[in-house]
Amino acid sequence: MPTIFLTGATGYIGGHTLQLITAQHPEWSITALIRSATQAKIIQEKFPLVRVVVGCFEDVDIVAKCAAEADVVLNLASSHLPSSTHIIANMPSSPENTTTPTFIHLSSLATLQNHPHGYGRPSSLIYNDNDQRTLANQFCSSSAEHAIRLAGERHGVETVTVCMGLVYGMGRGAVRKRGTTVPELIGAVVGRGRGFVVGEGRNVMSCIHIDDVASALLTLTDHALNTQRASSPATPNPNPPSTFYFLSSPFSISMLSLIHLITTALSTSPSNTIHALPSEIEHLPPNHSTQIHPWAPLLWGSNCVGEASLLHELGWRANGPGLLDVLEEMVGFEVGVLGARGEDVWCAWKRDVKARREEVGVCF
Known part of the structure; x- marks a missing residue:
């Protein structure tokens, strides 16, 4: 049974994604880290099949245990660099493990926003995730995205960074219904x-409906699990990839x-x-x-502004x-x-x- 560790379940995108995943894959074992007992009760009532763990990113032992059990981590909470690298370091990537775990990180719109000619003026820059080197270079050396990539390489964990344009639409999660x-x-x-x-x-x-963001994250999770199932136990990947995806309609x-x-x-x-x-x-x-x-x-x-070329290769389309x-x-x-x-x-x-x-x- 696939095991998913999800952060940000009370958030706008995290809650919407959890709603979709539980509906599409009730057979998955999902653990959600929730900061407060009050919010944990709300999540548990709406998603009774989800295992709710009360704790925050500073609870390193709790986070490490959840990470160690996960095939895929969906890091959908606000960027928190220490916790991201801590989760990656504790994912099951030992030599005895026959598959490569995957850490999927949701980046914020702000990381790729640009204004080369001044605020309020257009830019000729168009991101395309087919050009991985150029997209990766958009993140400065002090960014969470850069640190996540390096941590994945160091600990044998595949990392996926999901970038996106302007997200709109009402959320269907249990707590937060709106974006920013x-x-x-x-x-x-x-x-x-x-x-x-x-x-x-x-x-x-670029604009994208929240339904399409959630479906893209589900597509990437499915892809990670399918890749793990197809991998050969005798030849685990010694150099797990680090991939950047751009979401847009x-x-x-x-x-x-x-x-x-x-x-x-x-x-x-x-x-x-x-x-x-x-x-x-x-x-x-x-x-x-x-x-x-x-x-x-x-x-x-x-x-x-960007184009979702790699996601299209996985069969995903923006239909929201x-x-x-x-x-x-x-x-x-x-x-x-x-x-x-x-x-x-x-x-x-x-x-x-x-x-x-x-x-x-x-x-x-």
């Missing part, structure tokens, strides 16, 4: 009372186009707490956008709903969250963040 980039942008537009972009807003991102969008879609969806929202927004989109210099969100230039002013198909639901959810918090959802324009005309001019 689009939901935070919706909330910022609601709070500001009008649409805005960083600089010109011509930066572009054929659809990319500029931030300016995304903002137009969001403001339209907000203006037509059935919520009686939202007034129609101005049609004019405001262009904010990066230093002003940080007053709305400290990561605004990176979140909403950078580029990340389009952004337009789910944006209304996402907007409705964010408005509901803000209202539940008792926050102002009347879209009052926060004039204290307004840029002067001459400052806006430098965006172009």
Whole structure:
């Protein structure tokens, strides 16, 4: 029976992926590391066949035991370098083991976001995972991705790093239902009372629905297990590979186009707490956008475009709903969250963040 150790089960992508895996493969033995007893109870109730272990990454003995039992580790929690290398070091890769275990790491959007010509401007850089050397070189020597690759080589563990573009759609996990980039942008537009972009807003991102992210992770897990089953006990792989994959659909969008879609969806929202927004989109210099969100230039002013060539070779395709198909639901959810918090959802324009005309001019 395949044994899977999964981290990040309470997260947006981790929870959605756990939902898919348990539905598709109830025969797999899945262990999930959960930080608190309260969240562990929620996960156990929703996924009764999952073995829930209460602990955090700092509980090294607990983590080591879970790792030692795993054929595949799905590291879907926020990047935590010490725990990633600790898990790899404890995976069953001794000479007596006849198969090579696999560590699948979900990288964040921020690791590949780029702005070579300034925030809010497009880039000619297009990632393609057929070019492994170029993609691997995008990660600096101090990154978690670089350390994971080296740890895999050192301990005889195959490592898979999964990169992705802009993820959208509502999660079906037990705890967290939303991501970061689009939901935070919706909330910022609601709070500001009008649409805005960083600089010109011509930066572009590849888009992918969360269903497709989860199905890609399932495809990679299946592939790892099939490879392990097909390997010869007499000739274990002495040099396990380190592979980088990029997740994307054929659809990319500029931030300016995304903002137009969001403001339209907000203006037509059935919520009686939202007034129609101005049609004019405001262009904010990066230093002003940080007053709305400290990561605004990176979140909403950078580029990340790529092609999922290697995953296509494994038979995976992006078949999830389009952004337009789910944006209304996402907007409705964010408005509901803000209202539940008792926050102002009347879209009052926060004039204290307004840029002067001459400052806006430098965006172009």
